[in-house]
Amino acid sequence: MTEGRQVKAPTIIDIAREAGVSKSVVSRALLAQGGVNKETRRRVAEVAERLGYVKNAMAQGLVAQRTHTIGVLVRNVTNPFYGHLQAALEERAAQRGYRVVATTGTGAFELTQERKALQTLLSLRVEGLVVCSGLLSAADITPFVQHVPTVVAGRPERDPALGSVYCDEQDGAAQLVSHLTGLGHRRVGVLRVPRRLSITQYERGTAMERELREAGAEPVVVELDERPDSVARAIGTLTAARDGAEAVTAAMCPSDHAVLRAVEALQALGLSAPGNMSLTGFDGVAPLSTPLLGLTTLRQPVPEIGRRAIDLVLDQPDARPDDAPHLGLQGTLVIGRTTAPPHPRG
Amino acid sequence: MTEGRQVKAPTIIDIAREAGVSKSVVSRALLAQGGVNKETRRRVAEVAERLGYVKNAMAQGLVAQRTHTIGVLVRNVTNPFYGHLQAALEERAAQRGYRVVATTGTGAFELTQERKALQTLLSLRVEGLVVCSGLLSAADITPFVQHVPTVVAGRPERDPALGSVYCDEQDGAAQLVSHLTGLGHRRVGVLRVPRRLSITQYERGTAMERELREAGAEPVVVELDERPDSVARAIGTLTAARDGAEAVTAAMCPSDHAVLRAVEALQALGLSAPGNMSLTGFDGVAPLSTPLLGLTTLRQPVPEIGRRAIDLVLDQPDARPDDAPHLGLQGTLVIGRTTAPPHPRG
DNA sequence: TTGAAAGCGGTACCAC
DNA sequence: GTGGTACCGCTTTCAA
Numbered sequence: 099m100t101e102g103r104q105v106k107a108p109t110i111i112d113i114a115r116e117a118g119v120s121k122s123v124v125s126r127a128l129l130a131q132g133g134v135n136k137e138t139r140r141r142v143a144e145v146a147e148r149l150g151y152v153k154n155a156m157a158q159g160l161v162a163q164r165t166h167t168i169g170v171l172v173r174n175v176t177n178p179f180y181g182h183l184q185a186a187l188e189e190r191a192a193q194r195g196y197r198v199v200a201t202t203g204t205g206a207f208e209l210t211q212e213r214k215a216l217q218t219l220l221s222l223r224v225e226g227l228v229v230c231s232g233l234l235s236a237a238d239i240t241p242f243v244q245h246v247p248t249v250v251a252g253r254p255e256r257d258p259a260l261g262s263v264y265c266d267e268q269d270g271a272a273q274l275v276s277h278l279t280g281l282g283h284r285r286v287g288v289l290r291v292p293r294r295l296s297i298t299q300y301e302r303g304t305a306m307e308r309e310l311r312e313a314g315a316e317p318v319v320v321e322l323d324e325r326p327d328s329v330a331r332a333i334g335t336l337t338a339a340r341d342g343a344e345a346v347t348a349a350m351c352p353s354d355h356a357v358l359r360a361v362e363a364l365q366a367l368g369l370s371a372p373g374n375m376s377l378t379g380f381d382g383v384a385p386l387s388t389p390l391l392g393l394t395t396l397r398q399p400v401p402e403i404g405r406r407a408i409d410l411v412l413d414q415p416d417a418r419p420d421d422a423p424h425l426g427l428q429g430t431l432v433i434g435r436t437t438a439p440p441h442p443r444g
Numbered sequence: 445m446t447e448g449r450q451v452k453a454p455t456i457i458d459i460a461r462e463a464g465v466s467k468s469v470v471s472r473a474l475l476a477q478g479g480v481n482k483e484t485r486r487r488v489a490e491v492a493e494r495l496g497y498v499k500n501a502m503a504q505g506l507v508a509q510r511t512h513t514i515g516v517l518v519r520n521v522t523n524p525f526y527g528h529l530q531a532a533l534e535e536r537a538a539q540r541g542y543r544v545v546a547t548t549g550t551g552a553f554e555l556t557q558e559r560k561a562l563q564t565l566l567s568l569r570v571e572g573l574v575v576c577s578g579l580l581s582a583a584d585i586t587p588f589v590q591h592v593p594t595v596v597a598g599r600p601e602r603d604p605a606l607g608s609v610y611c612d613e614q615d616g617a618a619q620l621v622s623h624l625t626g627l628g629h630r631r632v633g634v635l636r637v638p639r640r641l642s643i644t645q646y647e648r649g650t651a652m653e654r655e656l657r658e659a660g661a662e663p664v665v666v667e668l669d670e671r672p673d674s675v676a677r678a679i680g681t682l683t684a685a686r687d688g689a690e691a692v693t694a695a696m697c698p699s700d701h702a703v704l705r706a707v708e709a710l711q712a713l714g715l716s717a718p719g720n721m722s723l724t725g726f727d728g729v730a731p732l733s734t735p736l737l738g739l740t741t742l743r744q745p746v747p748e749i750g751r752r753a754i755d756l757v758l759d760q761p762d763a764r765p766d767d768a769p770h771l772g773l774q775g776t777l778v779i780g781r782t783t784a785p786p787h788p789r790g
Numbered sequence: 791t792t793g794a795a796a797g798c799g800g801t802a803c804c805a806c
Numbered sequence: 807g808t809g810g811t812a813c814c815g816c817t818t819t820c821a822a
Contacts, residue, residue: 157799503815
């Protein structure tokens, strides 16, 4: 019966022939923009339906010079934070009548791959671009902003040519620090991700260090690296770090995921959190942000980041590359069971 | 200086004018397909670079009738399983020289929204389609398979017109069941998601029930629903379910996420896992699949699912809708600390 | 080696 | 209300 060969998708010309009208009429009928006999319109619609017609976005976009599409570049969908962000972007875009096409990396640190993904999006002539990647630098992006309104979401970006929406790391760090110092911690470890691995997380670490200092506490910064046991090593270093009689009683991690690794590391040493060391995270996103785990963390306002990013992109059709807006949104402190007052030193 | 106005993206005509050649030459030069004076080519490349030229995929795809693009429809990126799957698809597609554009839902049960996302992809004239959604039914998809090779990834799909790649739920259920019965469990709860909420998870539950029966154990099926406390209620029901002297000593959850909810529910009742009830999950994907949590679960072979899905899509350019392949891949049992022998009934 | 012209699938403007 | 036609940016004959 149905010969299974691949069939070329029908065009408006096919519909026109089938319905016995010109392609102009079909176009108008399908666009539902009036000026077409009601009966004709019905017939066209019927034929289109029967043929399984799907408009060709390329042809349409080519002539209309509009695509109603926003491109989203996500670095690593494997990370739930980016997954949530992507969903938020998608939702807002839909509300405003735009489609979203996303390209994403596998999480590997492939800069060239990210550049290629960027090209893909650009070649689709998206009307706006949201970059969600801790890796791609401003220099990679700026050459194109003059053609497409571009916003960096999820990380602070100082470049004046690029808009950005992100969680205010400084404020977040301050909230976490104030929680820790309020509990009585004085010497606090900071696990810092090097800048080359993630701009966001690096800045986060810097902010934590600064805030600790301002709060009169003593930050003990340990640099992480790409090795899988990096966090474990850092925790090892911190548990050994004792300044005179004073030990490190808390550690601030760059992400919730890192907190998990830290807890494991403590357990491996026969220690526990918050018993021997309080731990704080960052992100506050499901599924790690669950009462069961009870992480103390800073929840990023992901839905709002997504919303504002889309709005920023759509509301500045002609970018003024010299003072793009930078929105630092406040996160929320989530107090869990990984922080407690420091134990009397034993 | 640089007036910040949005500038229309340059076309090959702009390059042609600037380089003093015809657009034909520019096209050939950029395509690097020879037949162009070396010096001319160099000049064209230089101008293109200087102008920040990015090819127009629409125009190119329109004439070439090829897009080198695979469309991926992801139901809910918020779920790490889909995130990993998307990454796997992306990776394989890249290996084979294809780009991937993804559209995704926000996780809400919006069928119309998914249909729209499908249209978006189709209108982009993708050369292949991978559907990763527990929601979209075969009937929604089949009308288009004759135009685009389509594969459903991540869920079993019986429709003969649709290829599918998924984790063999039956086998997975068998592995989990054999683990439980091996530990000595006889009456085992099955938290089952209704079909309307997720085809995959529903089938999973059915498979568990069947396997338990075949193993000579007694399944106690509790149907979940969309309420947030659904799992908690189910756990409540199960802890109360006592047949004569025999209590339910283990419960099989449809996902790792559900296990978390179950553990919380037990804790709320003053009980624990596996002390009072063993729990098994399904998925085995980061970040929930971590030694710290130690869930006993069945790990889906996500990378392989992604790989095979792409291969299936690309290697059957003319689909034979009447016996599309269905690949059930074997998952791996991951034994954690949420399962143990049943306690002597107290 | 290069340029002119046709045409991909649509939209929009024009007469009729 | 309808059909003809130009054109969007690009690739691809085909001549020159």
